[in-house]
Amino acid sequence: MGILILSLREFWEISPGAKIKTTSPETPKDSSAQALLSNKGHLKYRPDIDGLRALAILFVVIYHAFPSxxxxxxxxxxxxxxxxxxLISTIIYTQLASNRFSFVGFYIRRIKRIFPALFVVLAFCFAFGWFNLLADEFSQLGLHIAGGAGFIANLVLWNESGYFDNASDTKPLLHxxxxxxxxxxYFFWPILICLxxxxxxxxxxxxxxVGVISFAINVYEVHxxxxxxxAFYSPVTRFWELMIGAILAYIALNQKTMLDRLKASNISLSQxxxxxxxxxxxxxxxLVGIFQINKNSxxxxxxxxLPTLGAALLIAAGERAWLNRxxxxxxxxxxxxxxSFPLxxxxxxxxxxxxILQGKMPSAEIRSxxxxxxxxxxxxxxxxxxKPIRTNQFNKLKASILLxxxxxxxxxxxxxxxxxxLTFRLNQIQFRLPPILQALSVKDPSASGLDIGPPKIDCSLSKLGAPAGAICFTKEELQKPALFLWGDSYAAHLLIGYEERFASQxxxxxxxYNGCPPIMGMELPxxxxxxxxxxxxxxxxLQQRPAKLVIxxxxxDYDWQQVEATLIKLKQAGIEEIDLIGPAPVWSDGLYKQLYLKYLxxxxxxIPYRMWFGLSKERDxxxxxxxxxxxxxxxxxxxxSIAKILCNSEGCITRFGDTSASLEAIDAGHFTKTTSRYVVSHFPGK
Structure with missing residues (x-):
């Protein structure tokens, strides 16, 4: 710990132009338990760092396969x-100190290290997707292949994330x-360091x-x-994690100076x-990190x-520390x-x-x-x-071919x-789909029950809690009693049906708000x-007292039992006319995907008009x-009960016709306009 403390003194006392210390050829190998350079001036191999890599990849792999x-x-x-x-900063620092750093050489090594395995995996994903994915799935995979090849996958995923985005389990290149x-x-840091x-x-x-600024932005965005x-996908909010490694590299390369200062200070410490x-x-x-942090944190x-400082401490301890050794x-x-990288x-x-192929989380045996x-x-x-590509022969040729x-x-x-x-694939191999299944695959965004236009409000009253972009009711509309439809997007997809059935009343x-249940006091991660x-x-x-409140x-998706307290609170406040709408069917990975898997x-x-096949979470x-x-x-x-309207002993309705506009849902559960009208038409008239 003394070394880490004295690093701050080193920070203040080293002059701006001071050269980074490196282990000289005359320095005995055992002079420092953490010497980073071999006697030839190259980066010394540390097996404990590969062991730390192994822990990192095992954490990730086990979490993805068995998250609990x-x-x-x-x-x-x-x-x-x-x-x-x-590692990257250590290489750059030592090569700069010995006047051996070259941008061309640096990026050739990066290309040889990263591109071979990445190309093989991307090519495999494309080939697999060609024969197994539907058009929308293959289109998204294509975008992710492009993002992965261009090293902007984080920006692509950031841009497409949202409430209605596909589940992460169905994105093969999410990682x-x-x-x-x-x-x-790798593009930003070498340039900055050289300057x-x-x-x-x-x-x-x-x-x-750089580290402090990045960390501060990260905390600001999250908290x-x-x-x-x-905060998760932005490089600006993540660079501080790499900076911890860069700072540690600087400290480690100047460790001998710090040890000398410890001795000069008469501090008796066993290294x-x-x-x-x-x-x-x-x-x-x-250990605290992997068991106390979870996906809702x-x-x-x-x-x-926790993980970044934990990793830094393990690296700082050196290969001769008992745990590392x-x-x-x-x-x-x-x-x-x-x-670890190809894994x-x-x-x-x-x-x-x-x-994707099973339409749900695979069994534990399959995941194993x-x-x-x-x-x-x-x-x-x-x-x-x-290994063959990383040899030091024909470096520029290899890098050029890989690029x-x-x-x-x-x-x-x-x-x-x-x-x-590439929809022409749908007529080939196992995609020789029946004409109806092909017609159902042609998406029509305007058919969505969520295509409802701007919300309307009574502008003469308080706008507290009114949705953004709301417009005012006309004078004629204000003559009618109010009906409030409160809830998440599964309330919004009923609006088309309510307006057709009840607009005259x-x-x-x-x-x-999308993703927010109509439950008071419920905290959602x-x-x-x-x-x-x-x-x-x-x-x-409470202020506007609607004639009818629909929830x-x-x-x-929620602890639905908590809605009882909200309903009681509403009734105690004098809101009597309340309709509680039950859950809609939810299809694993989307209704159309389940129709396709049923056909396979x-x-x-x-193609069935009703089925139990593919309903999410065992029809919960x-x-x-x-x-x-x-x-x-x-x-x-x-x-x-929506379930009683859409489902019977034969299953739940999947479609009302032969086009995508007639499907029961546009995705896993959001209604089409056709379904919204059908469902609300079966609601009580008063």
């Missing part, structure tokens, strides 16, 4: 960031977001300033602006004991300090560390494709088999592709996206605007429907 085992396993990516920042951030760091070196600016200053998606406890501290940080934010340098862990690339596409396959493919990729290959696969991916998933206003928004809506209901939501399962060209919406009806009866609220 280690809920915070995704922090393995943050560990990778620190390792990358440390390339982290590679995008690393590559953006600072030429201007004789202390490199520790540069790392600290003040609640921009979780931006081995210090390193031992530093490594133990790092391990504790990682405000991440990265302050919590990301005995555990991290274990041969099995070192081997996993060597194949990271392979495991998620295979898990995702298994999910997928992980075993990933390890085999990773080993083959490493030994048969990576061209990645440009080609990126173009092919983007072309696939631009051409809507009521002026209808939709209240609420990453949706903290729901609480304040619902309070404003509740106050507006609806995708109850399968039985090859029956008679039916269980909720029955329990919610009893709850409503107990507190004297009228209950309307």
């Amino acid at each position: 085992v280690i809920p915070g396993g995704f922090i393995g990516v943050d560990i990778f960031f620190v390792i990358s920042g440390f 390339l977001w982290s590679l995008g951030i690393e590559e953006q760091f 600072a070196w030429r201007k004789k600016i202390n490199l520790l200053w540069v790392g600290l300033i 003040h602006q609640l921009h979780f998606t931006a 081995a004991r210090i390193n031992h406890w530093i490594s133990i501290g790092g391990a504790v940080f990682l 405000p991440f990265p934010g302050f919590l990301a300090l 005995v555990v991290l340098s274990n041969r099995l862990l070192v081997w996993i560390g060597l194949i 990271y690339l392979w495991h998620w596409p295979l898990l995702s494709f298994a999910h 088999l997928v992980l075993l396959t990933s390890i085999v493919l990773s080993a083959l990729t490493y030994y048969c592709i990576e 061209v290959l990645l440009i080609v696969i990126g173009y092919i991916g983007f072309n696939t996206y631009q051409r809507d998933g 009521y002026r209808i206003s939709r209240l609420g 990453n949706r903290k605007n729901c609480t304040v928004g619902n309070e404003q809506i509740f106050e507006r209901i 609806a939501a995708n109850w399968t 399962a039985d090859r029956d060209s008679n 919406f039916l269980v909720i429907d029955q329990a919610m009806e009893k709850m409503a009866e107990k507190i004297h609220v009228r209950y309307i």
Whole structure:
């Protein structure tokens, strides 16, 4: 710990033009337990860092396959960031100090390290998608291939994220977001370091300033602006994690000076004991992180300090610390560390494709088999592709060929996206779909029950809780009693039906926000605007006293039983006319996908009008429907069951005709306009 403390003194006392210390050829190997350079001046191999890589990839892989085992396993990516920042910065610093740094050489090494495995995985994903994915799935995969090849996957995913975005399990290249951030760091950091070196600016200053600014923006986005998606995918909010590695590299290269200062200060310390406890501290940080952080945590934010500082401490402890020497340098862990990059690339596409083909989370046995396959493919990729290419022969030729290959696969991916998933494939191989199934696949966005236009409000009254962009009712509409439709997007998709059925009786206003249930006081991870928004809506209901209040939501997504307290509170406030709408059917990975999987399962060209096949979570919406009806009866609220309208003993309605506009849902559960009209037409008339 003394070394880390004295690093601050080093920061203030080293002059801006001071050269970075390196281990000279005359320095004995055992003069420092953490010497980073070999006697030839090259970066010294540390097996414990490969062991740390192994822990990182194992955390990620186990989390993706079995998320309940280690809920915070995704922090393995943050560990990778620190390792990358440390190793890359060490290389740059030492080469600058010896006047050997070359941008061409640096990027050739990066290309040889990253491009071979990445190209193979991208090509495999394209080939698999050609034969197995529907047009919209293949189109999205094409965009992600282009984003991955261009190292902007994080920006692509950031741009398309949102409430109605596809589930992460159905994005085979979702994991390339982290590679995008690393590559953006590889472009930004060497240039900045070289400029600072030429201007004789202390490199520790540069790392600290970049790191502090990045960390501050990260905390601001997560804890003040609640921009979780931006904080997760933005390189600006992630660079501080790589900067921890860069700062550690600077400290490690100047360690001998710091040890001398410890001796000069007459501080009696056992370096081995210090390193031992530093490594133990790092391990504790990682263990706390993987079990205390989960997908609902405000991440990265302050919590990301656990994996990043944990990784930094383990690296700082050096290869001779007991934990590093005995555990991290274990041969099995070192081997996993060597194949960690191809394993990271392979495991998620295979898990995702298994999910896509089954239309749901694969069984534990299939997931285990997928992980075993990933390890085999990773080993083959490493030994048969990576290692031969990384030799120091024909470097420029290899880099040029790899660059061209990645440009080609990126173009092919983007072309696939631009051409809507190459729909001509649907007439080939297993895509010889029945004409009706092909017609149902032609999407019509205007058919969505959520295509409802701007909301309407009574502008003569308080606008508290009114949706953004709301417009005013006309004088004629204001003559009618008010009907408020309160809830998330599963309330919004009923608006078309309500306006067609009840517009002559009521002026209808939709209240609420997508992803926010109409439940007072419910705190949702990453949706903290729901609480304040619902309070404003509740106050507006009490002020304007609608003739009828309709409450609806995708109850399968929430702890629906909490709505009882909200209903009681409304009734106590004098709101008597309340309709509680039950849950709608929810289809795994989308209704059309389930119709397609049903066809593949039985090859029956008679596409069903009703089916149980593919309903999400073992039809749990039916269980909720029955329990919610009893709850409503107990507190004297009228209950309307969508399940009874759309489902019977033969299954739930899937379509009303032969076009996509006649499907029951446009995705996993949001109604088309046809379904909205059909469902609300069966609601009670008063």
